[in-house]
Amino acid sequence: MASLRKHLSRHAQQRYRSCVRDIQTSKDYLEYVRINDKDVTTTIFRGTLYELYAKEFLEKRLNCYDMTRVGGAGDNGVDVFGKWNLNTYWKSLSDVQKLKKYPRTSILTASKQYNDAIDSEATRIIDLESLIQVFVQCKNYKKRIQPATIREIAGVYDFHAKTALDRMKSFFFLLLPFPLTKQAHRQFDTSPVPLLHLKIPSSPVEYVDEDDESVDSFGEPAPIYINQKARKLLRGLEAEIIKF
16 A cells, blocks of 8 residues: 555656646645745746636636636737636526616627527527636736736737627636726726726735645635626626626
């Protein structure tokens, strides 16, 4: 049994040494750092851990799933991408809310769930549970970001969401440890990209402990902010989303 444990331990260490690019949880990343005796004071460590922490936060608090961290060279401006289950928020609506008439700019009008509810024969294009895409940028900076960062997101979004249908079902999350500056906030709110901003504190893990328990404890973030473009798309669901 002891030899088996030793063999498994060597196997695990080899896995952590060779597959850092495939690591998708903060706990596994901390284990990789511990085994390889990496410097936990570097911006690379803090940035990677923040991305993984943010990924897990979106999964646990905002019903995102199939999330993948891709941060690093060649990420095309996206640190994390995946899907967003908006059907969870749809199910929270009352029967009266589900039968309301929504503007055509709302994703609900093109959704399977809404058209089923109103017995519409309209073409049902978007499944709120399986077809909503999310792109995420994490900026674990020591100071607040500037408007230029928001402007750059438009190019990133256009690269990933090329068609009208893509733009109707694709959202961009910006996760930061600090609030936006007034100028950045104005740029954020008027952006043509459907943006959602979450102020999430820098990872609570400032050192690598042996149990990695702290990565499972999420603090309470500031309220989510949804820009005008995203509000139009999420009309009918936004009140449920901000309750998270």
